[in-house]
Amino acid sequence: MALRAVFIGINQYNDQGISELNGAKRDALALWALFTDSIEGLTSKLLVDQDATNSEVRKYVFGALSEANGDDVIIISFAGHGSPDGNIILYDTEIGNLPGTAISMASLAEAFKTTKAKTVLFILDCCFSGQTPARVLETAGLPRSSFILNEVYGEGRIILSACSVSESAWEQPGTGHGLLTYAIITALTDSDKQIVNFPDVVGEIIRLTRIEAERINVKQTPMFLGTVIGGLTFPVLKRGANYFAAFPHKTTKKVSGKIEDLHQYGFPPSIIDQWKVRFPHGLNSLQIQSINEFGILAGNSLLVVAPTSSGKTLIGELAAIPSITLGKKVAFLLPYRALVNEKYEDFTFNYSLSGLRVVRCSGDSTDGVAPVIKGRYDLGFFTYETFLNIILGSPGILNQLGLIVLDEGQFITDPNRGIIVELIFSFLLRARANGIEPQILVLSAVMGNINNFDRWLNLPLLISKERPVPLIEGVLDRRGQFQFVDVDATIKNEELLPVQSIVQRRDRPSSQDVIVPLSKKLVSNGEKLLIFRNQRGAAQGCAKYLANELGLEPANQVLNTLPTQDLTNASQDLHLCLKGGVAFHNTNLLRSEREAVEKEFRKLNGEIHVIAATTTLAAGINTPASTVILTENEFLGEDGREFTVAEYKNMAGRAGRVGFNEIGKSIILAETPLERAQLFQKYVLGTPEEVQSSFQERDLSTWVIRLLSQVKEISQKEIPGLLINTFGGYSASLENPKWVVNIEFEVNTFVERLLQLELAELEGDFIHLTLLGRACGSSSLSFESSMRLVEILKEIDTSKISPVHLLGILQVLNELDSIYTPLMKRGQSESLRVSDASKRYDLNVIQSLKRYCHDQFQFWARCKRASILFDWINGEHIEVIEKYYTANPYQGTISYGNIASIAEGTRFHLRSAHKILSTLLLDTPDFLSELDIILQQLEFGLPRDALFLLKLEIPLTRGQYLALFSAGCRKIEDIFDLSNEKFIEYVGTDIAKQLLSKPLKQ
Structure with a gap:
């Protein structure tokens, strides 16, 4: 007797229209490893992803069946997509040609009938109706007919299917297996007996599958069909060498800091080689600590609070690679579109050659939402709002994620954006109850008293105050006296500017009197300066007078890259400033102008020596300076309030350029010695404010409807408990155990309003939102x-x-x-x-x-x-x-x-x-x-009839699009009828050449 087996598992598909899976490859690999470790003499073949093509699957499956003798046993397992009309979907299946590129159950049934094998066991972990992350191929126009199972089974022909024809086969959160495969592994490895017997063990497999399905709130009942005289027996499966090689036990392996140490965690050689170039000094102490003490490479979650430029982003990158190698996706969540775009471009440049697929979702038309929904990506960058909207609309996406990195975690305290961050966290906390528990990393540069934030999230806390580039923080008054905390933590005073250099330059004293001599001194020492102003006009004005005063060489490289059409008043000012080696950065500039300024300032020997900027530049955008100057004495923002200590620390943290300066410097400007002492005490010696929720009881209605949109139904008396799941509710209930009882009246009043407005309905004791209510709750609107x-x-x-x-x-x-x-x-x-x-x-x-x-x-x-x-x-x-x-x-x-x-x-x-x-x-x-x-x-900002221009391969500025449209272009062909001179005038020489070679997006 010969025992032959073929194990097939497909997560990834060549056809872009087929959604990817997470656990199918893992299913096949686990069953292959267990059977080969446990059964001597087994002849087996493992076919996963790109190896599981139509021809290869036919070769090994139909080959095993046709070559079998009368005493042989054949085991075939398939994990992947099934289609409603009775096909199993292979790596190279074409969604538009299923009959020619998939394998039909009818052809398998015929092969099962004609094989001489004594017994055939067919394990089928896929489904033929349902929705993602169910293992179904959604095809238009195909009947939802019963799968052709009756022709497959019979005497000596056993089929174990993941679900009935009207159900879906689901993947289990946590283990990364299909529910059926997980139950099979559990039943065949945990038996007290020496052997297992089909069909005796089937009842346990069905029971385990149903229990796990109920736990994640779905229905799935496997089907067992067929008989074997005397049953099918084999030894209890044991985890051996093959299994542990495929699924190494997640342990925390120590690293010394050398990039080569990451080999032991399975990092691809291409990434190791790249990181050795990017990080020639290896990992720093913060990164080593996150690995050795907190186990981020073993899948452990973590809250990291460490200064700007301390290497927090690399902690996220480090944790991402193990998730991706296990077939999971990684989501980086960021507060601003500019940050999403910056990180997307950085990661695309760094990782695309290693085969990693990077997408971004920030609310733009160029977003990769479709790849995210279909699971056809590895690393995704999202704004907070976009990520929340996606998981509310497609909660199954969470099951694809192995890691979520939320950067700038202090935004939970933001009065405008905090609710989004808090709702994301509360959604993740509720998902844990269903076994969906991706690794979570929360990163922040500025947090004061944590205030149980880590306890609410159940995350270990890593706090560091160490900076790769030490920072001097201080306050400078109009007499030139600089009071500061030195790198050794001692408080010192020195004359930074001679008092005679500070002269009145306008009709009354102003910050310009100090900024000019201070900038001259620092720039003459080779420093690059970032000067924060609290208004856009002030930033522009500061850059203009510094461009006139400093006598620097023009930034010609930047000037040559700036747009030339549809310019703003600020564009003209920027040109003037750049001619003096200075720039400003605010929202009055076009996006292409801001990006050009950022890029040049980042260069080690760039032509821009000073940027005057509004405070938005402090929010994580990579523009480190040698010295940061904070100009306004009272730190009044546009909203009329003083900066918090956390906001100051974030701006001060931009000082210090790795590889350029050994020490960074932050300087606050003050008018008098008294004000210098006050600002020094408040900001330099101050501690960032404690972490607090943005939840306010006046916003109760908004919070409740948003929380209700995250659940299918709930009893009215349990609704106040939803608020406990928020950080605000958690904190309030810690301070006052009767908090939930105290707000019950307000919650019940609001629920009555929802019912009256027909935004919610009662069914027995349970309340659920109507279609309109859910739409209101899942929007970003109050x-x-x-x-x-x-x-x-x-x-x-x-x-x-x-x-x-x-x-x-x-x-x-x-x-x-x-x-x-x-x-x-x-x-x-x-x-x-x-x-x-x-x-x-x-x-x-x-x-x-x-x-x-x-x-x-x-x-x-x-x-x-x-x-x-x-x-x-x-x-x-x-x-x-x-x-x-x-x-x-x-x-x-x-x-x-x-x-x-x-x-x-x-x-x-x-x-x-x-x-x-x-x-x-x-x-x-x-x-x-x-x-x-x-x-x-x-x-x-384009007329409707000009939108066809967006089909061009190279993205243009608004001014370039409008220039082409104004020239009479009404279809793509018209563009190439323009004279070369006009074409170049409108879009520039480089873009014209690129468009002529490849005009349209693929």
Whole structure:
């Protein structure tokens, strides 16, 4: 008698239309290892991923069946996708040609009938209906017919299928196996007997599968069909050499700091070689500690609080590689689109040659949402909001993730963004109850008292104050005296500037009097400076006078790369500054201009020596300076509040360039010795504020509906418990054990309101959100904003207005009212904005803009935003918009930063409101389809008829797109009918050459 086996498992597929799986390869590998370790004389073949092609599977499966003799036993296991019409899907299956590229059960049935083998055991861990992460190939137009099982089984022919024809075969969180395979492994390895017998063990396999399915809230019942006289027996399976080689026990193996030490964790050689070049000095102490003491490479979660430039990002990279090698995905969550784009480009450059697939999801049209949904990626970068929206819409995606890295964890305290971070964490905490527990790394440069934040997340805490580049922090007054904490932690005073160098340069004393001599001194020493100002205009002005005063060489390389069309007022200032080796960085600059400035400043010998920037540059963007100067004595931000200590520490942390300076320096400017002492005590010696939730009881309705959108149903009395799952609720209940009882009345009152508004329904003791309620809860809008939108849309006949008019209606939302809209508040000059809006929008929209207003200025601001948006999406030049909507140069000035903020805010909330709109406007699909076009117009600022230009392979600036459109181009072919001179004039020489060689996106 011969025993032959073929084990097949497919996670990845050649056809881009087929979703990837996580556990199928692992299933095949585990069964192959267990059987080969336990059964002597077994002839086996393992086929996984790209080896599991149609031809190879046919060769080994049909070959084993056709060559078998009368006493032989054949074992075949398949883990992967099945299709509703009865096919198993191979690596090279084409979704559009299943009959020619898949293997049908009919052909297997015929082979089972004709084989001479005494016994055939067929383990089938796939499904033929259901949804991701169920193992089904979703194909359009195919019948959901019963799978052809009745022709496969019979005497001597046993089939063990993962589920019935009407169910789905699911993957189990945690183990990385299919539910059926996990049950088989458990039943065949945990037996007290020396041998196992089919069908005796089948009952246990079915029981274990059903229990695990119930635990993750799904239904799955395996099917066992067929008989064997005397049964099919073999030894209890043992984990041996093959199994432990395939699944090494996760232990914390010590590293010394040499990159080569990572070989023991299975890091691919290509990555080891690359890191040896990127990190010639090896791992630093923080990274070594995270591995040796906290086991991040063994899958352990961790909260890391360490200074800027201490190497936190590499901790995330280190933990990512083991997850990816196990077939899991990795998600990096970041607060800003700029950070997502920066990290995406860095990781693409560093890892694409190693075969890792990197995607980004930040709310842009170039996002890789489709690859994320289909699981066709390895590393993903997400803004907080985008990640939350994706997991709310497709919660199964969490089961694909082996690691989630949340950077800038202190944002949980942010009054505007904190709710997003907190809801992500609460979602992950609830997922643990279903066995979904990816490794979590939370990284932060500035956290004070942790305030049980680590206990809430159940994460170990690693705190370090060590910086690769030591930092001197101090305060400089107008007498030139510098009080500072030196690198040895001693407090010192010195004359940093001669008092005679500080002279009044304007009609009254100003920060310019100190900044000029200070910058001259530091730049003459070869330092690069980052000067923080609290307003965009102040940053521009600072850069302009420094460009005149410092006498530096022009930054010609940057000047040659800047856009030339559709420029802003700030663009002109930037050109002037760069001619003096200085730049500024704020939202008045075009994105391409900001990126050019950042890139040049990062260069070791770059031509930009000083950047004057608003505080947004402190949020993790890689622009380290030798010295950071914080100018405003009172640290007043645009929102009228003082900077927190944490915000100061984040800005100060940008000082210190690895490989450029041995010591970084942070300097706060003060007016008097007294103010110097006060600022020194508050900021330099201060401790960052304790971690606190942004939850406020006044926002209870928003928190409750968002939490309800994360659960299918819940009893009304358990709803207050959802709030305990938030950090705010957790902290409040620790301080006051009766907190939940105290808020029950408010929660119940709100639930009654949900029921009255038909946003929720009661079924027995359980409450669940309706379709509209779920749409409101899963949006980024506050509950009150959602209700404003619902009320207005229910009153408007959308068949009589253009979808573009939604841009006006959205301005009534609280979130858009909070966007700073410069207004001239003296007199009635801004009343003109009502007339502007009336020319652009329907009367119903103007009436809507009047609702929920506090005063006439709020109404005028809404009209102003709506009108600006209309001009923006219709291709009006930025300079024209800036000039027309500026009431006077001193109050109400509209700059590109305002335009971009209004357009981006509206785009974000329109995308977020899409589900609400879809629910309310089910009968108007054409209206809804137009919204996708409007979203593109908002993103790029292009007329509808110019959007075809986005098909070009090389992304252009708005000005370049508009130049081509203004030249009469109405289809791609028109572009290449332009003369070479005109083409180069519009897009530049380099881009023209690239477009001519490869014009269209693939």
